[in-house]
Amino acid sequence: MSTYLEFKQLLTKITDLNNVRSVLSWDQETQMPPKGGRFRAQQIATLAGMAHEQATSETLGKLIEQLQQDTSLDNIQQKNVALAARDYNRSKKYTREFVVELSQLISQSNQAWQKAKKEDNFSLFAPGLKKLVELKRKECDFLGYEEHPYDALIDQFEPGTTTAEVVALFNDVRSELVDFVKAINESAQPDDSFLSKHYDKDKQWELGLDLLKQMGYDFDAGRQDISSHPFTTNFSPEDVRVTTRINETQLDEMIWSCIHEGGHALYEQGLPVDRYGEPVCEYISLGMHESQSRLWENNVARGLPYWKANYAKLQSMFPDQLGSIDLESFHKGINRVKPSLIRTSADELTYHFHVLIRFEIEKGLIEGNIQVEDLPEIWNARYKEYLGVEVPDNRQGVLQDVHWSHGSFGYFPTYSIGSFYAAQFYQQAVKDVPGLENSIENGDLLPMLGWLRENIHRHGKLYSAREMCKKVTGEPLNFSHFKEYAWKKFGAIYGLSPELTA
Numbered sequence: 001m002s003t004y005l006e007f008k009q010l011l012t013k014i015t016d017l018n019n020v021r022s023v024l025s026w027d028q029e030t031q032m033p034p035k036g037g038r039f040r041a042q043q044i045a046t047l048a049g050m051a052h053e054q055a056t057s058e059t060l061g062k063l064i065e066q067l068q069q070d071t072s073l074d075n076i077q078q079k080n081v082a083l084a085a086r087d088y089n090r091s092k093k094y095t096r097e098f099v100v101e102l103s104q105l106i107s108q109s110n111q112a113w114q115k116a117k118k119e120d121n122f123s124l125f126a127p128g129l130k131k132l133v134e135l136k137r138k139e140c141d142f143l144g145y146e147e148h149p150y151d152a153l154i155d156q157f158e159p160g161t162t163t164a165e166v167v168a169l170f171n172d173v174r175s176e177l178v179d180f181v182k183a184i185n186e187s188a189q190p191d192d193s194f195l196s197k198h199y200d201k202d203k204q205w206e207l208g209l210d211l212l213k214q215m216g217y218d219f220d221a222g223r224q225d226i227s228s229h230p231f232t233t234n235f236s237p238e239d240v241r242v243t244t245r246i247n248e249t250q251l252d253e254m255i256w257s258c259i260h261e262g263g264h265a266l267y268e269q270g271l272p273v274d275r276y277g278e279p280v281c282e283y284i285s286l287g288m289h290e291s292q293s294r295l296w297e298n299n300v301a302r303g304l305p306y307w308k309a310n311y312a313k314l315q316s317m318f319p320d321q322l323g324s325i326d327l328e329s330f331h332k333g334i335n336r337v338k339p340s341l342i343r344t345s346a347d348e349l350t351y352h353f354h355v356l357i358r359f360e361i362e363k364g365l366i367e368g369n370i371q372v373e374d375l376p377e378i379w380n381a382r383y384k385e386y387l388g389v390e391v392p393d394n395r396q397g398v399l400q401d402v403h404w405s406h407g408s409f410g411y412f413p414t415y416s417i418g419s420f421y422a423a424q425f426y427q428q429a430v431k432d433v434p435g436l437e438n439s440i441e442n443g444d445l446l447p448m449l450g451w452l453r454e455n456i457h458r459h460g461k462l463y464s465a466r467e468m469c470k471k472v473t474g475e476p477l478n479f480s481h482f483k484e485y486a487w488k489k490f491g492a493i494y495g496l497s498p499e500l501t502a
Ligand code: ZN
Pocket: 260, 264, 290, 293
């Protein structure tokens, strides 16, 4: 057997183990009976241990070393070897003691966080979080970085992106978005109260399935279920599952979660399936993944053309709730900008202030300039400064997100990066595909999907996020595209004068 084939078979085995583990996690969130939990945690840990053993094995290390010298490999094979080497070298930097200590601490901190959130008592979470921050600082040191320790953490989610780049991006957010949102807040607000009437859950479920079908989601390669937090998971490009949640008194929760997860799922369904097991069959980065969900959610489905196609049907499903609301009022209502406390239900503009606050705090914690004990005070002060809202308790403040209790530092910026990529990609798609928005207006979303498949999905991980963005749009990530999109859309909705939207 050739060395490359041996390498590919070993990676495929590791991929299989990880995907089987994902099946168990999906089942845990959607189907498992309550008593299943005790052994499920153990089963998942067993599979994770087996995958980790193979991924850090001498055998894999030797295969990679040999293949790095092999000049007969084609481009894609070389890329696979380079990506595998990167992962292998990184995982070799973790000692067994560190991995065990971190996973125990995460499990304890997560439980402490749940209790702290329930009882609205930050001091229950603080000691665990303090230890987690110390471990994360150690992790930065042994992973290594060029300029800033936080670089090592972002790199795990958004490979190649640096702290300096994120700082520059958020400087744009701050300097551009603060005044714009302020002007919006001072304008007359559209009515969105019709969204919180009563909407039957079975009808909502049917609607969600239709919206997914219309996007081109392949139900022969996936399914939708209900879970408390919507997510997408995949076991191969031919089995990509989504979940949604339904709130009978908030219609748009289901709509946005279906379309958002649908966007993630279309990306996974479009990855190069004949490369299953090889690193190039994977997604590029979390920011790139989020660009796919945000493009569908914000650029497509919060747009007027999308509802020109879909609103009459929605009205006929819910005549009592929406019969007297015209298309334009509906479109304005679903795009209402309103500074709020909770990130996950924020509108598409103020969302980025939520991320900015978390980024500034994480950076400060890793630098040692912010202490865990001071977090509630700092959190509340920044919410007042950037969003103008008073935080009434820590449950709706510093304790709202699960990420830190999982030890996920460096993750939050990828949410904003995703939205900014989405605006840049969408703008390019409109240029590349004549009549794209007319098709959307006619309910035909396949030209949109076709563009994403052709330009992004089918390449898998062959390019880095930076290379991909440049290849598709001719330039690196640039906030001005988001600005242009947002100013045009919200300027029109809020009737803002041209100098404010220039
Ligand atoms: Zn997402």
